[in-house]
Amino acid sequence: MDDVKIWVLAGVIPLMLCQSTWLYTDARKRSRYPWFWAIWGLIQCPMPLLFYWLIVRRKRR
Amino acid sequence: MTGRRLERNSGETRKGGGFRKTQPEKRATEEEEAKAFEELLGEPLRGWDERIEPSVPHLLELEELVTRHREESSRKLWRDLFMLWLLGILVISGMILLYRWNVIAFAVLQALAAAGAVLFLAVSSRKNREAKRRWTT
Amino acid sequence: MSANELEASAQIRLAVRGDTKALASLLHDHYALLYKYMLKITMNKALAEDLVQETMLKAIERIGTFQAKAKFSTWLISIATRLYMDEMRRKGRERKWQSDEQALQAIRFDAAMSREEWPSALDALAGLPPDVRVPIMLKHYYGYSYEEIAQWLDIPLGTVRSRLHNGLSRLRKELNDDDGTQTGTK
Numbered sequence: 001m002d003d004v005k006i007w008v009l010a011g012v013i014p015l016m017l018c019q020s021t022w023l024y025t026d027a028r029k030r031s032r033y034p035w036f037w038a039i040w041g042l043i044q045c046p047m048p049l050l051f052y053w054l055i056v057r058r059k060r061r
Numbered sequence: 062m063t064g065r066r067l068e069r070n071s072g073e074t075r076k077g078g079g080f081r082k083t084q085p086e087k088r089a090t091e092e093e094e095a096k097a098f099e100e101l102l103g104e105p106l107r108g109w110d111e112r113i114e115p116s117v118p119h120l121l122e123l124e125e126l127v128t129r130h131r132e133e134s135s136r137k138l139w140r141d142l143f144m145l146w147l148l149g150i151l152v153i154s155g156m157i158l159l160y161r162w163n164v165i166a167f168a169v170l171q172a173l174a175a176a177g178a179v180l181f182l183a184v185s186s187r188k189n190r191e192a193k194r195r196w197t198t
Numbered sequence: 199m200s201a202n203e204l205e206a207s208a209q210i211r212l213a214v215r216g217d218t219k220a221l222a223s224l225l226h227d228h229y230a231l232l233y234k235y236m237l238k239i240t241m242n243k244a245l246a247e248d249l250v251q252e253t254m255l256k257a258i259e260r261i262g263t264f265q266a267k268a269k270f271s272t273w274l275i276s277i278a279t280r281l282y283m284d285e286m287r288r289k290g291r292e293r294k295w296q297s298d299e300q301a302l303q304a305i306r307f308d309a310a311m312s313r314e315e316w317p318s319a320l321d322a323l324a325g326l327p328p329d330v331r332v333p334i335m336l337k338h339y340y341g342y343s344y345e346e347i348a349q350w351l352d353i354p355l356g357t358v359r360s361r362l363h364n365g366l367s368r369l370r371k372e373l374n375d376d377d378g379t380q381t382g383t384k
Contacts, residue, residue, distance in 0.1 A: 013150070013154075020145060021145065040178045
C-alpha cells in the first residue's frame, strides 16, 4: 500500500507544477492576477482550473 | 464596422410607462445623435485629423522593437517560472508533509485555501466593477 | 477580396504565427491611425505617445491570441482604449501629465493652429470627461458598434447609450450657447 502511495505522491508534484505553470502563463495574457492563479494552482486541483475557466476564459473574451 | 445594429435587442416591447425605448425609437435616437455629432464636430475633427502628423517610426525600428520586446518578455517569463517552480516545490512538499502528519489539518488547510481564493476573487471583482463605474475625471 | 486585402490577411496570418517582420510591418502600417486615435481621445500629446508605445508592446505580447478574422486596426484600438481606461482609472487626479490646458496648447501648436483657428468645438470635446468622450468618438467618428464599445470599456450597453446621450446633450448646449461662434468654417 505504501508503495502505491509513494507513486501517487510522486505524481502529484509534477501535476501541481503543471497546473500552476499553465495557469500562470495563460493568466499573464488574460488576467490581472497571474500570480494568484499560479499559487492557488499549487495548493489544490482542480478547483483553480474550474474557476479560471469560468471567470477568465468564459466571461471576458 | 459601421452601422451594425442591435440585433440582440430586437423584439423588445414597450414596458410600463415607456421606460424602455422600442427598436425604431432607438434607431431614431441613434440617427439623431449621429447627425448632431456630425454637425457639431464632424468638420473640426476631420480638419484636425488631417493636420496631425505623427512621427511614424521606421520599419526597421519596429522590427527591432518586436525582437527586443520578445526577448525581454521571454527572459522575464523564464525567470518568473523558475521562481514559481522553486516556490512550488516548497509549497507542494509542505502540503505532502502536512498530509502525512495530520490529514485533518491538511483538509482544513485545503478548505481554507479554497475559501480564501474565492473570497479574493469576489472582492477583487467588486473592486474592479466599482472602479470602472467611478471612472470619470 | 482585392489583391491588397489578400496580402494584408496573409501578413496577419504570418504575424500571428510569430513572424517578426510581418508584425513590424503591420504595426508600421497602422501606427498613424493608432496615434491619431489616441491623440483625439486623450487630448494630450505626451500621454498619447506613451500609450501608443504601450499599445504596441501589448500587441507584440498578444499577437498570438489575435483572431485573423478580425480587423487588425480594431484590435489595436481595443487594446489602446483599454490602456487609456486603465491609466485614467489608476491615476485618479494624480497629475503626472501636463495640465489639461497645457496639453491642449501643445496640441494646438502641433496642429499649427493659432488659438483662433482652433475650433471651439474641439475645446468642448476636450472638456468632456474621458468616459464620455471615448464612447462618443468610438461611435460617431470611428463607427464602432455599441457592443464593441461596451466590451472595451467593460460597461453595460445601457450605460454606453446614456453616456452618448448625455455627452451629446452637453456638447449641444455648450456649442449652441456660444451664440453661434460656429466652428469648422473654411
